[in-house]
Structure formats: structure tokens, C-alpha cells
Amino acid sequence: MASMNGSPLVLRAVRAAVAASKPKGSHKCLHPGCLGTTREKKPYCSRHVHKHPYASSVIAEIAHREREINRVACDPSSARAGDGTAKELLVHLIQAETLTLKRLSRHMNLPLEIVQAYASALERAGKVTLDRSSRGRDRATLARDVEPL
Numbered sequence: 001m002a003s004m005n006g007s008p009l010v011l012r013a014v015r016a017a018v019a020a021s022k023p024k025g026s027h028k029c030l031h032p033g034c035l036g037t038t039r040e041k042k043p044y045c046s047r048h049v050h051k052h053p054y055a056s057s058v059i060a061e062i063a064h065r066e067r068e069i070n071r072v073a074c075d076p077s078s079a080r081a082g083d084g085t086a087k088e089l090l091v092h093l094i095q096a097e098t099l100t101l102k103r104l105s106r107h108m109n110l111p112l113e114i115v116q117a118y119a120s121a122l123e124r125a126g127k128v129t130l131d132r133s134s135r136g137r138d139r140a141t142l143a144r145d146v147e148p149l
């Protein structure tokens with residue numbers, strides 16, 4: 001986790017989390033022992049923003065997603081239809097019904113191989129069908145009558 005704290009994705013998520021938070025009246029950082037002051041009535045100073053409950057839950061979620069993706073990158077057959085990444089893929093298909101794997105890879109900001117692994121897992125689970133478009137592109141379609149999530 002410590003290695004992730006500097007990644008742009010995490011920093012962006014933390015900033016968004018803080019922007020969305022409802023600050024209480026305090027101008028002193030709530031982190032024990034910190035003498036820092038906070039801006040705009042935020043509960044934590046900029047050094048301790050990751051202590052914010054919502055920020056830490058977002059960070060945990062991102063860390064979980066990264067572990068999942070790293071696992072599948074090493075072993076594509078370990079992709080499961082119940083994984084968060086699979087659910088994310090389904091959300092994209094709920095919006096668009098059919099998408100090429102290439103496009104899903106762009107939308108999800110994931111390597112094509114990871115998307116392929118999850119698309120196959122979802123096909124085995126009966127949640128999507130995979131076929132090839134007339135232009136030779138692999139694509140995924142949300143299966144009919146499926147409760148996606």
C-alpha cells in the first residue's frame with residue numbers, strides 16, 4: 001500500500017474523496033499528534049488526507065483492484081466473474097450492450113489481455129457472449145435475461 005500512495009490514480013481519488021466530503025467545523029488536523037491546520041474546514045491536513053475514512057476506503061478499493069489485475073496478468077485463468085473488475089466490465093456493457101474488447105480496454109484503462117481474461121470468465125459464467133464483428137474485432141455483448149450484478 002505504501003508504494004501506491006504516490007500514484008496519480010490514488011492522488012486523484014483522494015482529492016475527489018476530499019472534495020466530496022462534508023467537512024465539520026475543525027481547522028485543526030484530526031490526525032493524532034499532527035499540529036497541521038486544514039484548509040476550507042477539511043478534517044485532515046494535506047499530509048494526512050489519506051486518513052479520511054472515505055479516502056482510505058477508496059484507496060483500499062483501488063489497491064484491491066490492482067491486486068486483482070496483477071493476479072490476472074500473471075495467471076489469466078484466475079479471472080473470476082465475481083471479481084470487481086468483471087463487475088466493472090459488466091457496467092460498461094449495461095451502458096453500451098455490445099463493445100469491442102479493444103474499446104473496453106480503453107474505457108477501463110486496462111491491458112487488452114486482462115479484458116480478454118475477464119470477458120472469457122464472464123462468458124463461462126453466462127453473463128456475456130463473445131463473438132467477432134464483420135471487421136474482425138472481438139466483441140462482448142451482455143447476455144440476455146441476465147441479472148448482471
Ligand SMILES: [Zn+2]
Nearest residue numbers: 029034045048
Ligand atoms: Zn495532519
